[in-house]
Amino acid sequence: MIKVLIVGAGIAGPTLAYWLQRAGYEPTLVERSPEPRRGGYIVDFWGAGFDVADRMGIAAEVIRRGYHMREVRQVGDDGHRITAFDPELFVRSTSGRYVSIPRSELAATIYDALGGRVETIFGDSVRALDDDDARVRVTFESGTVRDFDLVVGADGLHSQVRRLVFGPDAQFEKYLGITVAAFDLPGYRPRNELGPVMYTNVGYQVTRLSLHDDVTMFLFTVADDGSIAAHDAEAQQAALRARLAGAGWETPRILERMGDAQTFYCDRVSQIQMPSWTRGRVALLGDAAACVSLLAGQGSALAMVEAYVLAADLARAHGNHVQAFARYEHLLMPFLRSKQKAAIRLAPAFAPRNRTQLFVRNSVMKLFNLPFVAKLAMGNSLRDAIELPAPAAPAAAAAA
Numbered sequence: 001m002i003k004v005l006i007v008g009a010g011i012a013g014p015t016l017a018y019w020l021q022r023a024g025y026e027p028t029l030v031e032r033s034p035e036p037r038r039g040g041y042i043v044d045f046w047g048a049g050f051d052v053a054d055r056m057g058i059a060a061e062v063i064r065r066g067y068h069m070r071e072v073r074q075v076g077d078d079g080h081r082i083t084a085f086d087p088e089l090f091v092r093s094t095s096g097r098y099v100s101i102p103r104s105e106l107a108a109t110i111y112d113a114l115g116g117r118v119e120t121i122f123g124d125s126v127r128a129l130d131d132d133d134a135r136v137r138v139t140f141e142s143g144t145v146r147d148f149d150l151v152v153g154a155d156g157l158h159s160q161v162r163r164l165v166f167g168p169d170a171q172f173e174k175y176l177g178i179t180v181a182a183f184d185l186p187g188y189r190p191r192n193e194l195g196p197v198m199y200t201n202v203g204y205q206v207t208r209l210s211l212h213d214d215v216t217m218f219l220f221t222v223a224d225d226g227s228i229a230a231h232d233a234e235a236q237q238a239a240l241r242a243r244l245a246g247a248g249w250e251t252p253r254i255l256e257r258m259g260d261a262q263t264f265y266c267d268r269v270s271q272i273q274m275p276s277w278t279r280g281r282v283a284l285l286g287d288a289a290a291c292v293s294l295l296a297g298q299g300s301a302l303a304m305v306e307a308y309v310l311a312a313d314l315a316r317a318h319g320n321h322v323q324a325f326a327r328y329e330h331l332l333m334p335f336l337r338s339k340q341k342a343a344i345r346l347a348p349a350f351a352p353r354n355r356t357q358l359f360v361r362n363s364v365m366k367l368f369n370l371p372f373v374a375k376l377a378m379g380n381s382l383r384d385a386i387e388l389p390a391p392a393a394p395a396a397a398a399a400a
C-alpha cells in the first residue's frame, strides 16, 4: 500500500486522509497540537467545498453544528444601527448550501468521518524530510524516523513542510496589511443571538458574535505594518489596546476583558503565493499551498477542494505521483489565483484605509438591504467556477 504522511490535522489534512484511505492508500496524520484544537473563530462554509462535504456524507452534520444567522448589523460610535441585512440571502442563493460554523467544529466533523481508521499522531511534527526519489525519510520532532512514499504538508499558513522543502516563508508570504485577532469570552453582555454586530472605522473593524453556551466571539481586523502579530499573546494584546485606544462603540469594554479570553488568536492576514505546490514526492495543500486569507471567507472550503482533487488525481494516476501532482496543480492553480485576487479587493471592507473607503463600504452594505441588488451582487460570487473530478474510486489505488 502507498504510505502517505499528512502533516497537519486541520481542515485539509483529514479531508485528504479520508479520500486517500477510501482509495486504498495508507495515510498517517501528524498534528503538532496534543489534541484536536477547540474554540477559535467562525468560518462561513459554502461553494465547491460544501460539495466535497456532501460527497463525504457530512454536509448534514456540518449544517447541524453550524449557526444560521438572522441579521448582520453595522453600528456607529454610540451603537446605533447604521444598516443591517439578512444573511439568509446567501443561504437562498446557494439552495441551503451555506452555513457559519466554528472552524474547530468543521475540523472535528471531518476528523470524525475517518472513523478511527487513520493513524493519527498528536503532539508531534516533522523536523527533517529526506526525499531520495524512491521514498521520503521523515525525522519527527520526537526523534522517530519513518519512511513514506509521499509527504503532504497541510500544516497551514506557517507551514513547516513548506519551509523544509521549498524555502523560507518570506519567499511566498504576501502580507495584506491587516492583522487579525479572534478571541472568545464567557458571559459578555450585550448579546445579539444569531446576529454578528460590526463596528467599522478608518483603519479597523470590531465584530461581536454571540455563540452557544453564553460565549461571545470577537474579531478585530486592524490595518497595520505587520508588527502587532510578531510578539507573544500578551504583547499582541497590549499592541491591540494601544492601536484601538479611543475607538467607539463597545470597544473599550471588549479591550478591557480581552485578557480573560478562553482562546486567543492573532496573526498577519497573508496569502501564500507559490509558483509550484509540489517538489519530488512532497506536495502542499490548503493554506500551506495557497492561503487565500480570511478576506476570501472561503479558505476552509477551498482547503477541502484541494484535498479532494489531490486524492482523486492520485487515485486516477494509480499512484503515479508525478502525473497526479501535475494534474492537481493544472486544475487548481488558476482557480486559487483568481480567489486570491478577489480576496485582495475586499481588504477595504475589513479595515478601510480612509473615509472614502469607509463610505463606500457602508454604502455597499446598505445596498444589501435590497434583496434584488444583493442577489445580483452575490449570485455569481457564491458559485465556484470549478468542476470537481469524480471521487477517488475505492479500489483504484489498491490495484496500483
Ligand SMILES: Cc1cc2nc3c(=O)[nH]c(=O)nc-3n(C[C@H](O)[C@H](O)[C@H](O)COP(=O)(O)OP(=O)(O)OC[C@H]3O[C@@H](n4cnc5c(N)ncnc54)[C@H](O)[C@@H]3O)c2cc1C
Residues within 6 Å of the ligand: 007, 008, 009, 010, 011, 012, 013, 030, 031, 032, 033, 037, 041, 042, 043, 044, 045, 103, 124, 125, 126, 154, 155, 156, 157, 158, 159, 160, 161, 180, 182, 285, 286, 287, 288, 292, 293, 294, 296, 297, 298, 299, 300, 301, 302, 303
Ligand atoms: C479569523 C479567520 C477567519 C476566517 N474565516 C473564514 C471563513 O469565513 N470561511 C472560510 O472558509 N475560511 C475562513 N478562514 C480561513 C480558514 O480557517 C483556513 O483557510 C483553513 O483553516 C485552512 O485549512 P488548512 O487545513 O489548510 O489549515 P489549518 O486549518 O490552519 O490547519 C493546519 C493544521 O496543521 C497543524 N500544524 C501547524 N503546523 C504544524 C506542524 N509543524 N506540524 C504538525 N502540524 C502542524 C495546525 O495545528 C492545524 O491543526 C478564516 C481564517 C481566519 C484566521
